[in-house]
Amino acid sequence: xxxxxxxxxxxxxxxxxxxxxxxxxxxxxxxxxxxxxxxxxxxxxxxxxxxxxxxxxxxxxxxxxxxxxxxxxxxxxxxxxxxxxxxxxxxxxxxxxxxxxxxxxxxxxxxxxxxxxxxxxxxxxxxxxxxxxxxxxxxxxxxxxxxxxxxxxxxxxxxxxxxxxxxxxxxxxxxxxxxxxxxxxxxxxxxxxxxxxxxxxxxxxxxxxxxxxxxxxxxxxxxxxxxxxxxxxx
Ligand code: FES
Numbered sequence: 001x002x003x004x005x006x007x008x009x010x011x012x013x014x015x016x017x018x019x020x021x022x023x024x025x026x027x028x029x030x031x032x033x034x035x036x037x038x039x040x041x042x043x044x045x046x047x048x049x050x051x052x053x054x055x056x057x058x059x060x061x062x063x064x065x066x067x068x069x070x071x072x073x074x075x076x077x078x079x080x081x082x083x084x085x086x087x088x089x090x091x092x093x094x095x096x097x098x099x100x101x102x103x104x105x106x107x108x109x110x111x112x113x114x115x116x117x118x119x120x121x122x123x124x125x126x127x128x129x130x131x132x133x134x135x136x137x138x139x140x141x142x143x144x145x146x147x148x149x150x151x152x153x154x155x156x157x158x159x160x161x162x163x164x165x166x167x168x169x170x171x172x173x174x175x176x177x178x179x180x181x182x183x184x185x186x187x188x189x190x191x192x193x194x195x196x197x198x199x200x201x202x203x204x205x206x207x208x209x210x211x212x213x214x215x216x217x218x219x220x221x222x223x224x225x226x227x228x229x230x231x232x233x234x
Contacts, residue, residue, distance in 0.1 A: 004070040013066045020048045020061035023074070030074050031083060031112055033090075034148035035062040036197050040157055042149050046086040047112065050074050058082055084118055090146050092123035094200075101144065103201030109146060128172050135183045137190050137206055142174040145202035151175055151194035163188045175203070 001012045004019070006028050013022035018041055023030050033045040043063040050061045053071035058079050061072070073079070090109070095101075098110055113119065130142035147166075152175060155164040163186050167176040177186035195205045 002066050002068040002070075004066055004068070004072065006072045007074055015066050015068075017066050018062050019050065019052075019064040019066055019070065019072055022066050023061065023072075028074065030061055031116060032062060033108060033112060033146065033199055034150065036150050036154075038158060039150060039153045039197065042153065044147065044149055045090070047083050049079055049082045049086075051076055051079055083116065087112065087116055087118045088121040088123055091118070091121040092125050093128060094146065095127070095143055101201040102204060103144075107201060108199035128174075130169070130172070130174060133182075135188075135206075138183060138192070138195055139204050139206045140175070141202055141204075142176075143202075144200045145175055146200055147173055147175075148199060150197040150199065151203055154193045154197045159189065159191055159193055161187060161189055164194060 002015050003010055003012055004022065005011075006019075006023055006026075009026075009028070011022065011026040011028075013025070017025070018035075020030055020032055020035055020041075021037060024037075030048050030050060032048040034042055035048060041062040043060040046060055048061045049058040050064075051058050051073040052064060053073075061074075064070075091113075094109070098104055098107070101107065104110070128143045132143075133140040149166075152164045152166065156162045163177055163183065164175055165178065166173055167180060168174075177183065177188075183190070192205055194203045198204065
């Protein structure tokens with residue numbers, strides 16, 4: 001176990017953890033989207049940036065391994081600026097029709113928008129224009145995808161089937177299969193893990209996500225999330 005200081009509080013954490021997970025396990029909330037406790041980290045969303053004593057620039061806390069003596073600051077003007085910038089970049093390519101999304105009320109992006117109080121982006125916005133793909137059992141809506149890569153990582157490192165990957169359509173990146181085959185033709189086992197870890201309404205279970213269920217659904221935030229205090233957590 002290593003002793004690290006986060007916002008002046010000393011905690012003891014396993015050296016195999018990243019700083020983000022160590023903080024969350026100790027009830028200290030740091031915003032995050034691409035991190036998932038069961039997956040290897042990627043550092044894609046940049047929402048979890050923190051200041052680390054000795055580092056000139058803020059670093060993503062999910063990419064920073066716990067080691068003795070680390071001194072972390074999770075809240076500062078610089079960190080707040082970078083997080084808001086990262087969120088605005090995400091929103092620049094994300095539909096604004098949250099209430100029409102089947103994941104409304106249990107979307108992690110929506111939770112973070114509320115937490116960070118970022119409602120609009122100063123960036124040039126764009127519509128990705130992907131057609132929704134109805135696969136057997138799963139729906140892929142790549143317009144709502146934030147490219148956190150959780151689905152690719154769970155398919156690869158947890159399920160070991162490597163069906164999902166990053167594809168390109170003109171300037172846009174999206175999650176698909178090799179040669180853009182339908183899942184049923186791409187050796188998918190339909191385990192549903194991709195839908196389970198997707199933080200938005202981008203990959204969802206076609207059977208369980210009906211419009212009537214969406215309002216009653218529970219929000220899968222982390223236990224340390226200060227926005228939602230009365231719902232089950234992962
Ligand atoms: Fe760390 Fe996304 S959670 S970069």
